[in-house]
Amino acid sequence: MAKKRAQESDEGKLKKKIATKTADHGNPEGDAALRSLKKRLKREQRKRRALVQRKKRAAGSKAAASASA
Known part of the structure; x- marks a missing residue:
């Protein structure tokens, strides 16, 4: 259960x-x-921005790998 x-x-x-x-x-x-x-607000904002950045980088590396293969 989530x-x-x-x-x-x-x-x-x-x-x-x-x-x-x-x-x-x-x-x-x-x-x-x-x-x-x-x-606390700044900490939450940092967490959210880091998550977005992490997802963006992960998606970018997957797209680049599939394009070159």
Whole structure:
């Protein structure tokens, strides 16, 4: 059984949390919780971009191998 993905991505949830925290906050730079949320968001974005890049490279090498054979 594969894990069921959430309806909303982690990235979307984090963006919403960050938006609500910054909206009602006077000094967003001094808030450690907000900073950690932003770090988590950046980590998720890096993971997603790395996955896309990995898939793109894998597909490219397969296409090149089949074309030369």
